[in-house]
Amino acid sequence: MIDTHCHLQDRAFEEDRAEVIERAREAGVAAMITVGVDLADSRAAVETARHYGLSAAVGVHPHEAASAPHELADELTKLLHEDGVVALGEIGLDYYYDRSPRDVQISVLREQLRIARDRSIPVIFHQRDAFDEFTRILREEWRPAMRGVVHCFTGTPAQARVYCDEFGLFLGIGGVLTFPKAESVRDAVRDVGVGALVLETDCPYLAPVPKRGKRNEPAYVAHTAAKLAGLLALPIDEVVSATDANALTLFGMKKVSDT
Numbered sequence: 001m002i003d004t005h006c007h008l009q010d011r012a013f014e015e016d017r018a019e020v021i022e023r024a025r026e027a028g029v030a031a032m033i034t035v036g037v038d039l040a041d042s043r044a045a046v047e048t049a050r051h052y053g054l055s056a057a058v059g060v061h062p063h064e065a066a067s068a069p070h071e072l073a074d075e076l077t078k079l080l081h082e083d084g085v086v087a088l089g090e091i092g093l094d095y096y097y098d099r100s101p102r103d104v105q106i107s108v109l110r111e112q113l114r115i116a117r118d119r120s121i122p123v124i125f126h127q128r129d130a131f132d133e134f135t136r137i138l139r140e141e142w143r144p145a146m147r148g149v150v151h152c153f154t155g156t157p158a159q160a161r162v163y164c165d166e167f168g169l170f171l172g173i174g175g176v177l178t179f180p181k182a183e184s185v186r187d188a189v190r191d192v193g194v195g196a197l198v199l200e201t202d203c204p205y206l207a208p209v210p211k212r213g214k215r216n217e218p219a220y221v222a223h224t225a226a227k228l229a230g231l232l233a234l235p236i237d238e239v240v241s242a243t244d245a246n247a248l249t250l251f252g253m254k255k256v257s258d259t
């Protein structure tokens with residue numbers, strides 16, 4: 001399995017990061033992408049990835065858009081050159097929390113999308129309560145050759161279709177899939193099928209049932225994979241190999257060994 005979205009540099013893992021990563025590997029998580037939310041956190045993600053042999057993503061989350069420096073493009077470009085960096089993210093819009101003003105979220109998203117486009121880097125998106133604005137911006141900035149994932153997908157089947165069919169995006173599926181109220185996410189997943197999905201945890205947040213409410217960690221991606229297999233009526237091996245293949249295609253990562 002590949003955990004395509006975790007935050008292992010987060011201070012929630014300060015005490016036992018090495019054990020968490022070891023448990024993940026024992027549970028069959030062969031690769032993990034640890035994702036930054038601002039420039040300092042992205043630097044920490046690169047360091048953590050280097051230290052533990054993981055992959056990293058670097059970018060400025062919409063919550064942190066207001067703190068993005070004027071030299072964002074230069075700083076990000078430097079980080080994108082670091083070893084182990086496979087994506088630009090997480091970037092996007094969050095109109096649920098509105099922690100940064102919306103016009104700033106939009107301009108920081110556009111700036112980062114242009115960097116991804118110019119450098120042919122895959123993108124990890126965060127989108128909450130901003131579907132219309134988000135897709136309007138993508139219609140202007142996105143190009144068919146670009147690759148990306150809408151992480152922590154929580155939308156409707158119709159929204160999933162727009163992401164997958166119009167933009168060729170993958171959907172990042174995590175613990176929310178296992179939550180009792182997430183019927184529309186399960187409908188969307190059944191509708192688009194395993195070919196459009198990658199697995200993630202978003203740890204330390206959003207632990208899947210039966211770990212819900214606890215600190216999440218990459219090993220728990222197995223619970224989401226099992227839920228997905230049940231939902232799609234597929235053997236778990238098939239779900240794992242399909243989502244792994246999708247992640248490798250999306251991020252251009254090297255094939256990881258099965259052992």
Ligand SMILES: [Zn+2]
Pocket residue numbers: 005007035090202
């Ligand atoms: Zn995240």
